[in-house]
Amino acid sequence: MLATVTSIVMFGLALSMALCAYRLFRGPAVVDRLLAVDTISTNLLAFLIVLSIDQRTDVYLDSVIVLALLAFVATVAIAKALVWGRIID
């Protein structure tokens, strides 16, 4: 039962990432792409959690925490650069 659920969820996440990837490639604005990457990293986060559930292990949770902390920083840095043209105040 659980295996089926995780499989479906993973497929859904993969599809979501693929759609985001499409947006990333097409754009048209840089902000679209930025958003796409941010969504992909969120999906990736979810994906890793689901994988942990599927494999009944907690080894991926370290990665999840790191991703949750850092992906956001990268997005903010790029966004700041795009909007204000500076990163460090």
Add this chain to the structure above:
Amino acid sequence: MRLSLLVIPILPMILAGLLPSAGRLGHRGLPLVCGAVASVTLLLALRVAAPAFSGHAVTATIPWAPATGLNLTFLVDGLSLLFLLLILGIGLLVIAFARFYLSPDENLPRFYASLMLFMAAMLGVVTAGNLLLLVVFWELTSISSFLLIGFWDRDPAARSGAYQSLIVTGIGGLALLAGVLVLGGAAGTFDIVALAARGAEIRALPEMPVALGLILVGAFTKSAQVPFHFWLPSAMAAPTPVSAYLHSATMVKAGIFLLARLWTIFAATELWFYAVTGFGAATMLVGGWGALRHTDLKRLLAYSTISQLGLITMLYGLGTREAALAATFHILNHASFKAALFMSAGIIDHEAGTRDFAQLGGLRRHLPRMTILVGIAAASMAGIPPLNGFMSKELFYEATLPAHMADSIGASLGASWPWLLPVVAVLGSTLTMAYCLRLVIGTFFGPEGPYPQHPHEPPAGMRAPVELLATFCVAVGFLPGLIAEPLIATATSAVVGAHVHPHLALWHGLNPALLMTLIGLSAGAALYAARRGSARRALPPRLGRTAGELYDVAIHGMMDSARALTSRYQTGRLRTYILTILGLLLVLAGWHAWHASWPGAGGAAPLPARMPMTAVPRGAMVITVLTIAGAASVCALYRHRWPSILALGLVGALVAIYFAWMSAPDLVLTQLLVESVTTILVVLVLYFLPRKTRDREPRLRLILDGAFALLVGVSASAVIYAILRRPFESISSYHIANSLEGAGGGNVVNVILVDFRGYDTLGEITVLSIAAIGVLALVQAGRRTT
């Protein structure tokens, strides 16, 4: 006692080393010291070489680098003795001449140091008993003569003349070294005495033609034989004492000496006969022709030297004892009259302020004594009796007669074209007579020229060396048996390796040689008379392109193509560089892998046992891989930076997913950390860089680059795939087994990092620290400049 052979070249060399810091001695002291050392060396040489007079060679060996075959082996026989006397005797006269010739303001320590170095090198060449040692000294003569010719280095002509002579003789030196290596390698020794003893065996070696050909290139470049003769006239930019020394008795005679040294080994081969005789004869004629063409006194002498060297070379080429005798005798005679002539040219230049025939003429009223001296020396060169030059010329004529070549290698030539060599000989003499007349008449007779300064007789000290040499020319002519015969006899005996008893005399009776002399002299006089009207202008037509021009063309062509070639591959574009590196790797690895796996090429027929691949959900795999590829190509294709960076982030994320599939949580962690930090760093870097989009590239290039990149990627993947599908065992089982027990750590990866291969980690930590320092240094430097 024998070890004092070593002292002969070493003594002047030590002095050469000391002189640069002996400027205090002044323009009088320096030549005095040099003269004293040369005299001591001369006495020593005479003392050591005494047995050589009676035909016994003196040898001594000191190990230098025996493992390489190069030893300090010295050999002094009659031939060496002749050259020792010439080098030191003429050397003393040149030092005396230079004492008066060079102004005290010149950089005299440098001059005398180079001169003594050159003298030492020459002494080494003629006393070397080991071919490699000979090459060592030979190259040393090239280097020191370069310094001497370029002594007046502020004059561009001196620079280019020195450069040219070094390059030409340097080429010859390397050819000689190559020839000696081939010869020594094939014969198993570099020792001259040992080689000479095995002449017949060496002549039969298959490597002989190569070795001899290379050695001859060496000898010909040094002795200014056609087609390498052009460096000698260019070297006339040297101070006259240098020309007098280098081009009468020493530098150019080194090549002749080498021919004489190897005569016993090679003279009985056809290659020797045709090459040495042929090039010698050609040189004699080309040199004689050139001496008629030039209007500069020293250049005329330079070409006459070329011509005379050709004569001597030709004689050694003939391969008969009579010819060798004539050659050896002429070495002595040429040294004496040519040194006198060069010094006279220096005196004339010094006194009249010019060496140009257009400005000379009629000097006999101002320089009566010089007129006589130059007349004697020139007459000797032309071969007019009763001077020494006449006697060697007679011997030369005789040696070219077919009757004298009956038993030698040249017999067939003598039989089929009996007139060829005698005609060439007479032709050479004709030219010689003509340029000698031009030299004497053009300088001293006829109307007075517009001299740049008023000429008067030189100081007695400057003239004394010339007087001595002229006296020698006359004395040998009248008393050959007393003065020259013993020396020439031992020298020739040493050359041919058998006892020779020459009878040198002025009168040999009415014979063909005398007839040839008469023809040559009168034809020469006629030639001169015919051209007399234009005696002051440049004379006979030039013989096509001269070798010197060809040299220039070759050098310029070489430099141009070097420039073109270099700018072609050193483009400064990373694209070409990376393309070359990867392309070369693909070709080499592909080629050798193909050959190794091709059956029959020592390769392998059986395919390796296949390992099963790890099972993963296919569908998700395909999506992941395709997205990675897509994102990567987006990176490559986008011209704008931000989308590229974002796409790169996607690649990183998907690789992390892939690692997760493969159950490698620590890799996922590392990948994500590296990925995020890299993205932030790249954003930071881009932020500081000027805003610029990539240039639009031609479509074809993009396609080609893409295809190439794909090829490299596919090849690398194929190799990795092949690796992964073969059975694998590694040392890591030991690591797993010993991790907890031996190193006290549960996580084997950690233990490998900090213990098993902790030394690697030390290195990597250092790399990171250095990078940090480097960044800090750059940032600080950047702050300072802004």
Add this chain to the structure above:
Amino acid sequence: MAEWAIVPVLWPLLTAIVLIMQGGTPGRQRTISILSLLGLIAFELVLAASVTDGSILVHRAGNWRAPYGIVLVIDRLAIIMLLLAGVTALAILSYDAADPDPVIERLPFFFPLFQFLMMGLNGAFITGDLFNLFVFFEVLLISSYGLVTLGATARQLRAGLQFMVLNLVNSALFLFGVGVLYGLTGTLNMADLAQKVPLLPPSDTALMQVAMMTLLIVFAGKAALLPLAFWLPDTYPTPPPAISAMFGGIATKVGVYAILRVFTTVFADVRAPGAEVLMALGIVSMLIGVLGAVAQTELRRLLSFHIVSQIGYLAFGIGLFTISGVAGALFYLVHYTIVKCALFLVSGAAERLGGSADLKKLGGIAHLSPALAALFFVAAVSLAGLPPTSGFFSKFLVASAGIEAGRYFGVTICFVAGILTLFSMMKIWTMGFWGDPPATTAPAPPRRGVLLATGLLVSFSVTLAVGAEPLYQFTTATAAQVLDTAGYVEAVFAPGGRP
């Protein structure tokens, strides 16, 4: 003695750390660096004393025995390289001490980076592990990068970027090659590889060839053999002369060393195709490299092209893989390291004296400073391979080894390149040292210490010629030891270390 074999790596590392921590004036840093180098050389001489008899010192890092841990191996070859690096570095620092370069004076991290460079060099010379070689290549690369860009002029940064990118490509290929080898044999220790490579089944030959060619390309790139030497002529002339001298003298030799070491251990049994490629690269480098030099008029750029050409001679000699070939190449290596370093230093002094690096603008150095000119002349003659210098012996030994092996084409190119070397060196002489001095300079002759430091190097070159026999005997013994793979393997696997 073996347990001390790690000192040549740790010593510069500790010195660098001390230098970073205590900061201080450039003068003080320099004093510490020179003292440290003197100590290191003294220690290496002690090490040398215990390997000259042919014994091999093996240090097991962490006391893990081969092939499970990393071993450090000091044999005759390693000690030659260590001492060369030490002596070169010492000469360069003394040169800099005598006449401090203003650029170096301003920069805080020159001396630590210099020590890190030494660490990278020494580490590469003594490691017995292929992956560890990679690590020390990285140490070398990153410290070189730091040194190349010190001063941060636009030209330096441009050259530095290319240097970095090309070397990173190289590193990636190195890793790839090592990966393939590990995939085939499951080990990284060179002695262990030497045992396992010959045992590979015929089906693995193709992959093994791929690994060999990859590593050959990597090392050839490090050694700056054409056509892989793009980075060198643009990079080496840009930093201050002392740094160029260090690079020109010793840094490229790491690649040569790596080829020699890896092809006499890992690929000893299968090296024939690699040797052919190596010789071909050598021949191309000799000729094309020197033509590159002929085309230049900028002093140190010209010398940089000569490096490429000279490395060609080394590659040719080593590629023969005979005792006389390797011995000749090693002799060449010693000679050339010393002479090249001297030439870079002299050129640096000449550039300062003449006020330009461009030969067309230089002139008359021989009148401004006869002593400097004399040093240059001897070094130039030596580089061109004329007697009575070490260069003559070097060329002669390599050429006669080539003749012995019947490689006449290569030998011919040796000689042709030799004459072109003479041609271009004497071009420097006639254009830069002869003629009228440039009117604009305010000549301040080089200081005594500058002449002393370079004079020592130059006299070393002459000494190598006069005393050629001992060095040649030593390089012959070294060549015999290096070509004796079994001896190396035996020494590495000698009992010892943790079970």
